[in-house]
Amino acid sequence: QVQLVESGGNLVQAGRSLRLSCAARSIFSINAMGWYRQAPGKQRELVADITSGGTTTYADSAKGRFTISRDNAKNTVYLQMNSLKPEDTAVYYCNVRTVLGGSVWGQGTQVTVSS
Numbered sequence: 205q206v207q208l209v210e211s212g213g214n215l216v217q218a219g220r221s222l223r224l225s226c227a228a229r230s231i232f233s234i235n236a237m238g239w240y241r242q243a244p245g246k247q248r249e250l251v252a253d254i255t256s257g258g259t260t261t262y263a264d265s266a267k268g269r270f271t272i273s274r275d276n277a278k279n280t281v282y283l284q285m286n287s288l289k290p291e292d293t294a295v296y297y298c299n300v301r302t303v304l305g306g307s308v309w310g311q312g313t314q315v316t317v318s319s
Contacts, residue, residue: 241295296314
């Protein structure tokens with residue numbers, strides 16, 4: 205069964221760190237892996253993305269604070285989030301795209317940053 209298993213969301217104070225993980229199960233020929241987020245009343249937006257070759261893309265809001273990485277052997281992508289701010293509060297979604305053009309979304313994990 206095709207599945208993305210996300211973990212790591214939590215309630216933290218501003219300035220603290222969190223690490224999100226997303227493991228892809230039964231998904232083959234993975235190309236890019238990324239993290240998106242959606243805050244209440246807002247559209248889903250890209251946070252960070254990483255290709256199979258390791259090329260990364262970050263939203264301006266994430267640059268300098270967040271780091272995306274992946275373990276190809278484990279089909280897992282990580283998002284290290286440092287210096288968290290209340291405006292980072294959102295549901296974070298993992299996304300995986302295959303070389304054949306397929307796209308799979310995770311169920312989302314809640315990140316809440318208190319001031």
